Amino acid sequence: MANPVLPSSGVLSPLGLDAVRLSPGFWGDRVALNREVTIAHCQEWEEREGWIGNFRGERPRRGREFSDSEIYKLLEAMAWADHPGLPALAETVAGAQEGDGYLNTRWSGSRYTDLEWGHELYCYGHLIQAGVARLRTHGEDTLTRVAVRAADHVCRRFMEGTQTCGHPVIEMALVELYRVTGTERYLEMARRFVERRGLPALADIPFGRAYYQDDLPVRQAQVFRGHVVRALYLASGVVDVAVETGDEELLKAVEAQWERTVARRTHLTGGMGSRHADESFGEDYELPPDRAYNETCASIASVMLSHRLLLATGDVRYADLAERTLYNMLATGVALDGRSFFYANPLQVRVPAVPLDGVNHAPEGGLRSPWFDVSCCPNNIARTLASLPAYVATATADGIQIHHPTPAEIRHGELAVKVETGYPWDGVVTVRALTGGRGRIALRVPAWAAGARLTHRGEVREVVPGYAVADGPWRTGDELRLELPMGPRWTFPDRRVDALRGSAAVERGPLVYCAESVADEPPLGDLAARVAPPVEHHVNGVVELEVAASLGGSSEPSGWPYGHEPDGRPSGADAGLRLVPYHRWGNRGPATMRVWLPVGAEE
Amino acid sequence: MANPVLPSSGVLSPLGLDAVRLSPGFWGDRVALNREVTIAHCQEWEEREGWIGNFRGERPRRGREFSDSEIYKLLEAMAWADHPGLPALAETVAGAQEGDGYLNTRWSGSRYTDLEWGHELYCYGHLIQAGVARLRTHGEDTLTRVAVRAADHVCRRFMEGTQTCGHPVIEMALVELYRVTGTERYLEMARRFVERRGLPALADIPFGRAYYQDDLPVRQAQVFRGHVVRALYLASGVVDVAVETGDEELLKAVEAQWERTVARRTHLTGGMGSRHADESFGEDYELPPDRAYNETCASIASVMLSHRLLLATGDVRYADLAERTLYNMLATGVALDGRSFFYANPLQVRVPAVPLDGVNHAPEGGLRSPWFDVSCCPNNIARTLASLPAYVATATADGIQIHHPTPAEIRHGELAVKVETGYPWDGVVTVRALTGGRGRIALRVPAWAAGARLTHRGEVREVVPGYAVADGPWRTGDELRLELPMGPRWTFPDRRVDALRGSAAVERGPLVYCAESVADEPPLGDLAARVAPPVEHHVNGVVELEVAASLGGSSEPSGWPYGHEPDGRPSGADAGLRLVPYHRWGNRGPATMRVWLPVGAEE
Structure with missing residues (x-):
């Protein structure tokens, strides 16, 4: 079956790309755009940046230490999309594989000298996922042979000992390779990688071992923590291992961590990640709208995890979170033209971003960029949209x-x-x-x-x-x-979410809405909304909403922004404030934006 | 005069350490503790970490690329404190100076190959400040000769061209050396460094050139931005250049930047810096209490800048901000034992920090540490307290x-x-x-x-x-x-400060207060305070305050932290909530803390 996740047991069985065919519509259009535009866009940039050339031995080597993984994510996307460019790209990759299966354009010659930051096993994980995709959509070929040889190399090198990789992903990749090949050592290798974590297996670092989930054994953790993508990729692999080994305790541990994370560490959009410095979850209830990191890749990882938990348990809440995340994060991460991307997805932007045609060096949110120094997100979007029917x-x-x-x-x-x-x-x-x-x-x-x-x-x-x-x-x-009742609804935060106190958001169906301001029209810097039923406007097939808000209070500094009286509502008269679906913001040029609207003191 | 800042003109003239002698009292005690304990503590750690050994040629070289500067800050502290350890340490430093005056233990052999990040001129700046302190407290000796030779080297190397350093500080150091020696080329060199900035003088980096204030010429900037310590050290040097060259326009530019920064980018404690990722100011009104960075060094830089503006203009608001910053930031940055330090100074801590006897690798706030990988703050505190009488x-x-x-x-x-x-x-x-x-x-x-x-x-x-x-x-x-009327007072944020909406803080005199909880007693995770006059308690010479608050609402997750009704007050009955001066928090072991108290919806 053409499916990225195929557990051998579970309450629900997945239906793959051969069983679900999307027609034109919200997702069908995006999947088609991805196949027709985004995949080629990614390949073009990976050539331009030299990341593909690295496999041809071009020197100096270019890109970050994990750039190989971007080519593998792209290959996975190509596999799901049955893209004609796959065979040639796979041959290029194959040319860099060494005799014993080792394959890495950065670390060849100094293998496994920096497991904390080197990302070698992470790269294999993505290579193996690409290989699995190819096996399930096409059958054995160069790409699948490269992936299997790499997996065999990993098993020989890492089966004994205590080592693992600073960035998880190989765990779920190896389980899936086991599922498709039946070779049990891949499952055993994945199980060992999972169980080694937190003993600890890795060195301490300034961010602390929680950064790569090596602070505690997986079974003992109460919540997801540290680098979000790492945490959610690992949890996905843990579910896979738990399902294949029949380890109910391990599955329950991840379910409990998911539950607490969703209750205390998840933004309204389904986005996860509150800190830029280490791309991590914050503490419980640390959910700032402006500095929400909400990496696009983290949302993809969240969908991967929720999907696995849904298959294992059949619990609808996993599908609910996946829907929220798909419509408000995945759909947000790529522009309507399929050629530019958000890396971070904040819920408030105070200052319009500067347009950028070239590589964006900073993973801040604000305006989608065609490429990033670390371009995990475009390739991750490409492989996810290419396999999206499998989640339906x-x-x-x-x-x-x-x-x-x-x-x-x-x-x-x-x-x-x-x-x-x-x-x-x-x-x-x-x-x-x-x-x-x-x-x-x-x-x-x-x-x-x-x-x-x-x-x-x-x-x-x-x-x-x-x-x-x-x-x-x-x-x-x-x-x-x-x-389904599609009336717009006001949503209020738990009072423990300090950063959202005194504000409310509007949702309609699965969509989170936001106020967007181009050229400071309307001004969003000082507003108070009225909590009254929003008015619907149908604009070119999109539902926009209008709420009443006083806008345009003073934009002057107060001298010292702390005073002896509670601050009142802004002075502006009530006006209509248009809200657009969050996933559509940032398609009209530099803008400011906010999901959470101050609701002010009632007079 | 024994004074770190001695302008040749200005509305007010500084009085130095020879004119102001502190007696036992709030600051006198801290200055004495600094002289007796903190200076030796810093020297001991700099030996242990190998940063002093670097000057002796011990290999491998240890510490970060800017570790030389810590020894210079310590030498400055020793100079102001007339510390007997100075001559020997100065000899050690002198031993590493090269024939042409170049001095850097990291970059010798690859001089000035990385002006963006290398910190060579930054290190000279601190060396020259130490030399100036020694000249003003003692007269010429080894340290002052080393500093003058370094300054002369800098003038020879950088007078022509367009280069400057990624981290300002040399600007104010050179002006002060001009003031003490009368040698005009030092002033001219400083002036050129100031005017080169923003042309631009440095390469673009992922953080953007605003990180090191190279995005705009100083005269064109509207507000302080980027890395806070860099911004405020630069602004201090700009004031010095403006005063000595009679450049009113330049002075007015800094005054306007200060005004907007204080009105929109300053925390209640006087702390500056809202982002951990690049240690930077955030945008206007981006003032999160939990992720407030508020580096201790940034507060010292703020005092240095405000003091310069006070001298130049005589405007009392500069002294007001300096007082707020001294009592709530400088006094907070060092523990009551003089041996441990805060690097970051958030206004809210949700999870108690883990005690640490050794080097703290992370500049998070929470519990003072004896040392850091980047130990600017301890040495900066030492030199500032050693010269504190000069600010009185x-x-x-x-x-x-x-x-x-x-x-x-x-x-x-x-x-x-x-x-x-x-x-x-x-x-x-x-x-x-x-x-x-x-x-x-x-x-x-x-x-x-x-x-x-x-x-x-x-x-x-x-x-x-x-x-x-x-x-x-x-x-x-x-x-x-x-x-002075010392009644406690409630303080409310400007409504544009999104992160503080619906909360209030208590101040008394120059002190900001906070609720501190050791072993979760009292619980601070879910509270609502009543805005009513606080009650004073005098405890061992310290005034604590008590406010009424409902505490101990549910600590259970709600499943999904966003709902269809506004969240009410916590369920707990009103109880007395003790507040302590913010500068005293974190002296009783791991604790949670918050300055801003939710004031909840009135029933």
Whole structure:
């Protein structure tokens, strides 16, 4: 099956790219744009930057110590997209592999001398994931042979001992290679890498061992911590190991860490990461909108983890978080033209970013850039969008589950259905049987969708958040209709989130909204919104919202910004403040933006 | 005169260490502790870390590329303190100077190959400041000759061309060397370094040229930006150049930058710096309490700058900010034992730090450490406390101005006075004439001290913030008595400071207060304070304050920390919440802390 994650057991079984075909629509359009534009964009930049040339032995070597991994992520994207450029690029990579399977353009000659920062095993992880993708979409070829030789090299070199890599990812890669090849040593190697962590396996560093999750054994941790991408890649691999080894304790440990992280360390957009300095989670309730880091790659890692937990447990909350993250983070990370990207995704930007045609050296949020010194995000977006259909639906013995409503055709066993919807703009989701067949169809009802209704065989009933189910048998043309209530809603933060006190945000369906200001129109520096029902405006197929807010208080400094009386509302009269979906901000040039609106003191 | 800053013109003239002698009291005790404990502590650690050994040619060289500067700061401290260890340490330094005056233990052999990050001119700056201190307290010796040779080398190497250093400090050092020697090329070199900045003079870097104030010419900048210590050291040097060259435009530019920075980029404690990643100012109104960086060195730089602006203009607001910064930042930066230090000074700490006896690798706030990988702060504190008397008072043709009331004897011209006060715990300041004499005595009345009273010759009058003045002639024993109102006061943030919305802080006199919790007693994670007059408690000579607050709401996660209703007050009943002066927090072991208290919704 053409699927990035294929557990041998679990409550739900994934449906892959061969079972789910997206039609034009919110995600179908993005997947097509990715295949047609973004993949070529990434390859072009990797040539220009010399990162592909490194595999040809061009000197001086260019790029960061982990730049090989970007080519592997791109190869994975190409594999899922069945991109014609793959074979040639794979040959280039193969040319740099050494006789014993070692492959790294930076560390050849000084192998494994810096496991903390060298990223050698991290690079293999991405290479192996690319190889797995190729095996599942095409079968054995140069790329898959390179990946298997690298995995075998890793097993020989690291099976004994206490070492691991400063940046996880190889854990989940090896489990998937085990799943596709049946070779048990890959699973055992992954299991050992997981269990070594926190003994500790790595040196202490100024950021502390928590940075790379080496402060505690995985089983003892209470929450995700440290570098977010590292933490979530590791957790994904831990779930994979737990599922394949039947280790319930290990799975429960990750579930508990996920739960606490979602409750205390996750931004409204699903973004994770509150610190720029070490790209890390902050402490509990440290969720600043302006300095939210929310790396695009971290959101991808979060979707990977939630998807694995969903498959293992069938718990709808994992799909709920994945949806939030897909619509507000993944869709935000790439511009509407498919050629520029956000690295960080703050929820507030006070000063418009300066446009940049070339490489962006700083991973700040503000304006999407075509490339970065560290360009993990573009390639990660490319491989994720290329495999996105695999996240849409799952199956059980009794039918299929549609977690993410988007126009598509889904086939599984006897069932073949067509999903039609204008979601996320419209809340009506229609599932029509393309053939006759038996089986239960389950449609996810998000946690925010109180009052949703399901129409089946002419009968309308209210369905609660979770899964709305309807049983067959189905005849060709039979319809199932889910109506999700799409009224805009105000959302307030837990009072322990210090950085958001006194403010509120607006959501509609799965989308988080924001106020965006181009050329300081409207001014967002001093406003107070009214908590009253927002008005909907339909603009070129997008739903925008309008709230009332007093805008344009004084922009003058007060001399000393601390005084003896509580500060009141800004002096401006109430005006309409337009809100746009967060994922669409930053497509109109340099802008300021805020998701959380001060709601001010009522008079 | 024994003074770190001696402008040849300006509204106020500084009084140096020979004119101001501190007696036991808030600052006198700290200056004595610094001389007796902290200076030796620093020297001991610099030997242990090998940074002094670097000057002896011990290999491998140890420490960061700028570690030489720590020895120079320590030498400056020794000079002001007339410390007996100075000559031997100066000989060690002298041994590493090359024939043409070049001196750097890191870059010898690859001179000036990395002006952006190499810190060579920065190190000279601190060396020259140490030399100036020695010239003014002792006269010519080995240290002063080394410093002059280094300065001459710099002038030869850098007078022509466009280069400067990534880290300012040499600008003010060269001006001071000009002031003490009269050699005009030092002033000219400083002037050129100032004017080159922003043309630009340095390479672009991932942080952007604003990081080292090379984004704009100094005259064009509107606000301080980038790395805070760099920005404030540069601004101090700019004031020095402006004063000595009579460049009013340049002085006005710095005044305007200071004004906007104080109004929008300064924490309540006087701390500056909101970002850890690049140790920088954030944007306007980006003032997070938890991630406030507020480097101790930045506060010292702020005092240096405000002192220079005070001397140049006589404007009391510069002394007001210096006082706030001295009591809430400098006094906070070193523990009560004089042997451990804060690098960063956040206004909120959610998780207690882990105690550390050895080197602290991370500049996070939380618990003072004996040493850091980058140990600028301990040495900077040492040199600042050693020269602190020079900041207390100034003179004009008609008398003296006492800016910082603390027990001391001050002599200037005919006047000799003794200052007695329990400030900052008590608001009564008595100035008694020790000899007869003429002249006006001015006492600063801080901006917060509305309702202060001055008693002179039996006459009591209300005095407004600014300077309270009394004219002589004075007879021996004559008294001048200032009473500052010391009632605790609630302080509220400007509504544009997003991170502080819905919270308030308590101040008393010049001191900012905080809630501190050891072993989570009382719990500070979920509280709401009542804005009502705090109650004073006098505890071992320290004034603590008590406010009412509901404490101990739920510590359980809510599942998803964003909901459909505004969050209310915590469920706990009102209890007394003890507040301590911010500068005293973190002396009782690992603790949590917060300056800004949520004030919650009133019921």
